[in-house]
Amino acid sequence: MSNKRSTFKVPNTLIILLFGALIMALVVPWVPAGYFEKGMPISLDSYRVAEHNISIAVFGTGKEIGFLNAPFEGMTSGSRSGSAIGVIAFILLVGGAFGVINATGAVDRGLLRLIAITGHHPRLLLGSLFAAFATGGAVFGMGEETIAFLALLLPLILHLGYPPEVGVMITYVASQIGFGTSWMNPFGVALAQGIANVPLLSGAPLRIVMFLVFVSTGIVFTLWYAQRHRTAADLGEDGKIVIPVDAPPLALADRVILLGIVATIVWIVWGVVTAGYFIPEIATQFFTLCVFSAIVAILSKRLTADAAAESFVAGAQQLMSAVLVISLAKGIEYLLGGANPHAPSVLNTFLHSMGTMLETWPAQMAAQGMLAVQTMFTFVIHSGSAQAAINMPLMSGLSDLVGVTRQTAVLAYQLGNAMANMSVPTGAILMASLGVAGVPWTRWFGIIWRFQLLILAMSMAMVAIAVAIGYS
Structure with a gap:
């Protein structure tokens, strides 16, 4: 044997x-x-x-x-304004831009500074970190990056008396909630909207409200779990919690780059809502942020011009698989x-067949069926961009046949992909995060399944609301 x-x-x-x-x-x-x-x-x-x-x-x-x-x-x-040429050019430019931004170290230093400010107030620290990583997931699809941050934060989490799974919650889980409720993530909602021929970054108000509700729910669950399983924290001689993280004050360059990121987000929202910006303009906005960050980093002697260019190429290379x-x-x-x-086309035949099967279903049930399909598909395809590329051509066409808006089909894709990623054992990033934290998947599932069901119920409710209001 x-x-x-x-x-x-x-x-x-x-x-x-x-x-x-x-x-x-x-x-x-x-x-x-x-x-x-x-x-x-x-x-x-x-x-x-x-x-x-x-x-x-x-x-x-x-x-x-x-x-x-x-x-x-x-x-x-x-x-140039849609899939595949336009979307491919878009994600390569955005990937390169964030390669330069990450190379400046401003985002890393910002998080370390956040830890230093809130570390003596553990609940505020956990909530702030959860919100920060959720925002990262919403703005630029943070996923793999959470593994490195988890390794950085884990000693602090244990030092504060919390179990290691709390570190997974405030990093990876938070990023997935942000990804699934994003109103502007270029690798998720923007990509799906481009494939579905829906105006890029449209429908943002409902998604922003959804982001706030889901993130707040995640913070409440994390704080509840962390408090219930907390052990004694390490205290210094003055009775205060010792923060074992070197967090120097933010330099002027860090502040300028972080301010540039915030300003770009505001600019993008304004451009889409007011000026009708689409894929070419939004890609250029991200590239503008890249050039701005590179200039600041070069002037502050944080990067050389060659290093900035190499970081851009490396960032774009990371998205070649996408x-x-x-x-x-x-x-x-x-x-x-x-x-x-x-x-x-045979695609039209498939659409007709699925539409015939669902034609007697109310629009509400058909939309929930789309959510279920996207959720189950996550067991095989974990990448948000991959799932959008594979499923959205079919789902967007099917939505036309069963009386569901294409915006609702995009919403079902977002929620189904990201929320299921919090627990599926085939997810590489989840399993890597659990490996860093030393938490077996069986233990993790025993912890997260209740929250997973709650998030699924909330996702179903959001899809139902979208159908009811004719979300577009």
């Missing part, structure tokens, strides 16, 4: 997508293609079956559809015949 322990590792997202593309290439020629008649609203009644099925070659030339052509065709599809995921996901759409509702 073998003593080797059998372990299952979820394949890389690109492998899953490539396998999915292969399945589509084999199945599509056997499925009738369809289209929705021009000049009529997209509905079940306007659907027509095409005269010919879609044929797929291994290697296509000219106008032929080819399996091996999928990555290139996916990457070059769309326009670029390839988007390309392959759009490549699958290409193999299905494209997303044009008025051109023959």
Whole structure:
């Protein structure tokens, strides 16, 4: 009998997508293609079956559809204002911008300063950190970065007498709540809206309210759990808690860069709401922030010009996997015949079939079904950008058929992906965070499942509200 322990590792997202593309290439020629008649609203009644099925070659030339052509065709599809070309350029520029911002060290020093200010008031410290990481998740999709911050904060958490899982709550869990309720995250809601052809960063007021409600709920749960499981804290000779973190005062450069980040957020919100800014303008706003931060860092001798450029490239490189995921996901759409509702495609056939199944369902139930699908999909695909690229073409089209707004479909994607990521054992970032904290997943699930159910119920309520008000 073998003593080797059998372990299952979820394949890389690109492998899953490539396998999915292969399945589509084999199945599509056997499925009738369809289209929705021009000049009529997209509905079940306007659907027509095409005269010919879609044929797929291994290697296509000219106008032929080819399996091996999928990555290139996916990457070059769309326009500068949408998926895939525009979105790919957008996330590369934003990734590079945050690469430079992170290299300046201003964000790190800001968090350390926050710890120094609030450390003698543990509940204020935990709540402030939770809010800070939630904001990071909402503004620029903070995820993997929380692992490093957790390692930094864990000694402090233990020093204050709290169990290590509290550190996971205030970093990783907070970032996921921020991601799922974001009104401006370029790698989540903005990407999904671009794919769904919804105005970029539209619907922000409801999402901001949702962010405040969900984050407040997360803080309350974290403080409740932390207080119930707190042991004696380490005190100094004066009876005050000793903060074992070196937190020098913020330098002028730190303050200027952090102020620049806040100003850019305000500028983006103003531009989208008042001036009609879209992907090209918002990408340029982030690049402007990048140039501003680089100049401040260079003048303060924190970075050289070469180091700033290298940081930009490194930041963009970190998102190359997202670029390839988007390309392959759009490549699958290409193999299905494209997303044009008025051109023959198997995607239209799938939409018609799902719409026929759901046509007797009330819009409320159909929207909750979308939320359930997105939640279950998170067990396989954890990346928010990957899930948006894969699911949104289908979900946005399906929403048109069942009487749910595309904005609501985007909301269901956000909530389903991020909230499930707090507990699924296949999530790499969650498992890495638990590894840093030394908390087994079984123990973690025993802690978080009640909060997970509460957040799921709140997500269902938000989707129901969106349907009721015709969220757009």
